[in-house]
Structures are given as structure tokens and as C-alpha cells.
Amino acid sequence: MCGAPEQTAQLPPGTDLSKETVLIGRVVNGSEPVGGAFVRLLDGTGEFTAEVVSSATGDFRFFAGPGNWTVRALSRSGNGETSVTAEGPGLHRAEVAVG
Template sequence: MCAAPKQGQTLPAGVDTEKETVLTGQVVDGSGNPVAGAFVRLLDGTGEFTAEVVASATGDFRFFAAPGTWTLRALSSQGNGDVTVSPEGPGVHNQGVTVAK
């Protein structure tokens, strides 16, 4: 059985943000309420699927990626949403995704 790592805003011990690019954020609805259980996909600069996680009970998600252009796509029963991020280097890059029908 395959499972996504536990999501949340607190990074696991041992993550070196001087060397790693971390994309993190929260899925929210149009009123700013967290959307639990949304599927959050990471798409590369060409739109190709790279990874997927399930947002936590508080709507949080996290990906480890490389610098470049990425699309974060959230899919949920409350709607869908996309946002593009372009981290230029290592560190924590926080970007929320708002979903709407």
C-alpha cells in the first residue's frame, strides 16, 4: 500500500532548507476556510504530472521539488484551483491554492 507523507506546515527534522526547495501551502475555499482531503497535484513547467498528495485536515500540503516553474492544482468536492509558482532556489516557498466550483 502506498501512502503520501504526513502533510503540514512543520517540516520534518533533517530537512536542510539551504539545499532543498520546498513548496508548501494550504488549500482553501472562496471564504478562506481550509479544504481537508483535497488532492493536490504538482505539475512541471510543461503541465506534466509529477506528484500528488492529499491535503491534511487543515488543508495543508507540501512537496519537495527543484527550482523552476510549477503548477499546484487542487481538486476537491468544493471545487478546483490552480496556481503557478516559480521558486528560483532552495528554501520554503509558501503558496496557497483557492478552490471554487
Template sequence: MCAAPQQGGTLSGIDLSTQTVIQGSVWHDGSPVAGAYVRLLDSTDEFTAEVVTSPEGEFRFFAAPGNWKVRSLASVGKGERVVSAEVGLNETTVVIE
């Protein structure tokens, strides 16, 4: 079976001096959004990856350093953030309007 890794949890065991991690959460009306689809798009808006948020609204991607767009789609709406990711932990919040 092919599936996205479970979202959330710790980064223990991940060498953040060599990995670029983009993680965050999706929120709507002051609450986290569970089960939202979060897409990672490159600087040309090309689809790269997709995950589903955890029950706490969390998501995580392992990517290359650079400019990325994080787009969230949920039954309550959609939101988007641009992230300029560097090696290490890059955190963001996507707010659905």
C-alpha cells in the same frame, strides 16, 4: 503499503539551504479544505506528484528549483497556482472558487 507522507507539521531537520520545498494550503469560502488532492505539474504541465491535504488543508512537496503548477481538486471545486520555486521554502495558497 505505498502512500503520500502525512502533510503539515514542521520542517525541523530539513536543510532549506539545499532543499526546494513547495508548501501551502487549500482554501474555499474562507476555510481550509481537508482531503483535497493537490497535484504538482512541471512547466510543461506534466504530472509530477500528488498528495492529499491535511485536516488543516496543508500540503508539501519537495521539488527542484523552477516553475511549477500546483493544482487542487476537491469536492467543492478546483483551483490552481503557478509557483516559481527557488531553493528554500516556497509558500503558496490555492483558492478554490
């Protein structure tokens, strides 16, 4: 069983976006959400940093640091990736298209 928190669009209580960098998004195939995808966070050098499983609605969330990130999704529908630049604390959104 995965120890990652449930992946929802809502942030956990007590999250302070003035201090924390949060990468949040969805995995989609066309306009349909992709649940159960393995979503990986890679740092600016391509090194694996973290992995979560997308929720039934395709949502994922990472608490990260400022920098350049790659979010990669692996699913039965296909694979995809996108780049995210988090220049500082706050909420940074990404959508990963697979297919």
C-alpha cells in the same frame, strides 16, 4: 492507502532549506481550509510530477527542484490552481483557492 507523508505545516526533522526546495501551502475555499483535496504538482510543461492529499487543515507539501511549477487542487468544494516559481532552494509558499 496513500504512501505520502502526513501533510503538516511543520517540515520533517533534518530538512536543510539551504539545499532543498520545498513547496508548501494550503487549499482554501474562501477563508476555510479544505482537507482531503487531491493536490497535484505539475512541472513547467504541465507534466504531472506528484500528488498528495491535503491535511484536515488544508496543508500540503512537496519536495521539488528549482523551476516554474503549477499546483492544482481537486476537491468536493471545487477545483483551483496557482503558479509558483522556485528560483532556488528554500521554502516557497502557495495558496490554492477552490470553489
